[in-house]
Amino acid sequence: MASSVTIVGATGDLGFGLALRLAKAGVPVVIGSRDGDRAAEAAVRVREQVPGADVRGLANPEAAAASDLVVLSVPFASQAATLRSLRASLSAGTVLLDVTVPLATAVGGRPTRVLSVWQGSAAQQAQELVPDGVTVVSALHTVAARHLSDLGHELDEDTFVTGDDRAAKARVAELVGRIPGLRPIDAGRLEMARITEQLTALTIGINVRHKATAGLKVTGLPNGSAWS
Amino acid sequence: MASSVTIVGATGDLGFGLALRLAKAGVPVVIGSRDGDRAAEAAVRVREQVPGADVRGLANPEAAAASDLVVLSVPFASQAATLRSLRASLSAGTVLLDVTVPLATAVGGRPTRVLSVWQGSAAQQAQELVPDGVTVVSALHTVAARHLSDLGHELDEDTFVTGDDRAAKARVAELVGRIPGLRPIDAGRLEMARITEQLTALTIGINVRHKATAGLKVTGLPNGSAWS
Numbered sequence: 156m157a158s159s160v161t162i163v164g165a166t167g168d169l170g171f172g173l174a175l176r177l178a179k180a181g182v183p184v185v186i187g188s189r190d191g192d193r194a195a196e197a198a199v200r201v202r203e204q205v206p207g208a209d210v211r212g213l214a215n216p217e218a219a220a221a222s223d224l225v226v227l228s229v230p231f232a233s234q235a236a237t238l239r240s241l242r243a244s245l246s247a248g249t250v251l252l253d254v255t256v257p258l259a260t261a262v263g264g265r266p267t268r269v270l271s272v273w274q275g276s277a278a279q280q281a282q283e284l285v286p287d288g289v290t291v292v293s294a295l296h297t298v299a300a301r302h303l304s305d306l307g308h309e310l311d312e313d314t315f316v317t318g319d320d321r322a323a324k325a326r327v328a329e330l331v332g333r334i335p336g337l338r339p340i341d342a343g344r345l346e347m348a349r350i351t352e353q354l355t356a357l358t359i360g361i362n363v364r365h366k367a368t369a370g371l372k373v374t375g376l377p378n379g380s381a382w383s
Numbered sequence: 384m385a386s387s388v389t390i391v392g393a394t395g396d397l398g399f400g401l402a403l404r405l406a407k408a409g410v411p412v413v414i415g416s417r418d419g420d421r422a423a424e425a426a427v428r429v430r431e432q433v434p435g436a437d438v439r440g441l442a443n444p445e446a447a448a449a450s451d452l453v454v455l456s457v458p459f460a461s462q463a464a465t466l467r468s469l470r471a472s473l474s475a476g477t478v479l480l481d482v483t484v485p486l487a488t489a490v491g492g493r494p495t496r497v498l499s500v501w502q503g504s505a506a507q508q509a510q511e512l513v514p515d516g517v518t519v520v521s522a523l524h525t526v527a528a529r530h531l532s533d534l535g536h537e538l539d540e541d542t543f544v545t546g547d548d549r550a551a552k553a554r555v556a557e558l559v560g561r562i563p564g565l566r567p568i569d570a571g572r573l574e575m576a577r578i579t580e581q582l583t584a585l586t587i588g589i590n591v592r593h594k595a596t597a598g599l600k601v602t603g604l605p606n607g608s609a610w611s
Binding site: 340341342346351357365369373 | 495496497527530539540543568569570571574575577578579581582584585586588589592593594595596597598599600601602603604605
């Protein structure tokens with residue numbers, strides 16, 4: 156049996172879209188929510204769109220303990236509290252894929268601006284908050300929730316993956332690469348999330364300005380070299 | 384006669400590549416350098432590659448005074464001093480296209496890291512340093528000098544353009560759009576240069592990691608809407 160992926164915050168737009176896409180790709184998915192009932196309802200909604208999907212919903216601590224790859228997809232304002240609540244559930248060896256973006260909306264500001272995080276990025280803050288032995292990888296900042304959650308939409312974009320542990324990063328790249336039309340790009344160490352997280356604000360601004368749902372793509376890479 | 388564009392720092396790699404591409408597109412180019420003789424030599428090198436090009440080289444102050452669109456393409460460490468030296472040459476109404484990136488190399492650091500600029504970005508620092516009535520626009524951070532200066536290379540990428548003045552931004556977009564394969568994307572106000580300037584560090588990291596010369600492209604824009 157393929158190992159499952161837990162998505163904490165899969166009742167939100169981005170997390171739910173990711174659950175849909177992964178379920179469609181045949182990945183067993185565990186949906187986490189603060190409220191176990193809401194998580195179970197989200198799982199039902201995934202199965203409605205992806206009949207036969209291996210997906211279940213659990214309260215966050217149980218969900219986080221159920222997989223060794225856990226996606227954290229919560230608003231920045233909730234990131235620290237959520238991670239603290241999951242400390243006992245994240246065992247050593249777990250890979251945490253953090254997709255949090257420190258948008259200024261967390262403090263009532265604009266979604267085209269970001270907050271300065273003391274550690275440098277939301278991902279680096281996450282690394283500080285997880286138990287020893289848990290490795291943080293950061294990705295999926297420019298993939299629109301709207302596109303992810305519309306299974307009829309053909310994705311055609313890249314996502315920058317950053318992290319300090321090559322194996323953890325490769326694991327995330329493999330997962331992301333299972334979603335058709337989404338190409339993982341190795342963008343370096345976790346500290347590069349200082350740049351990649353800001354791309355959410357940039358693309359939101361472009362969306363507003365161009366009435367679009369933009370994504371990003373890297374040109375000029377040799378064929379097949381997107382993952383180094 | 385079409386109005387000329389001055390490139391201050393066109394003896395550097397990016398500036399020279401831009402001079403070549405603009406000359407090839409039929410834009411009259413004035414090359415500026417601290418040393419007028421070096422500027423004149425660079426103009427000769429442009430004409431060698433683009434026979435019949437309308438290009439001349441002048442010392443920076445004369446070069447800056449010669450056009451009402453001036454590109455500033457110098458290392459970040461020289462940006463402030465260069466702009467101070469040009470104050471008397473930049474008249475009200477001039478558009479300054481700043482392509483400066485605050486790479487950490489300015490202080491001996493890595494090219495995959497950026498410095499924090501008090502004003503938020505190199506472009507915003509430029510806006511503070513230019514005389515009243517001069518408008519700063521920022522662009523061209525992810526276009527590789529190596530690709531620009533190789534006229535045999537077919538460009539196929541976008542560049543994010545930011546600025547507070549719509550007319551100035553449109554002027555820059557029109558200029559950039561004259562280079563085949565390079566699409567200007569309106570990325571918002573000048574403060575967004577805080578994000579777009581960092582993309583140089585991101586693409587340099589990707590280049591090293593993937594042995595490539597990367598560029599960026601925005602997907603998901605409605606046809607013809609790249610410039611709003």
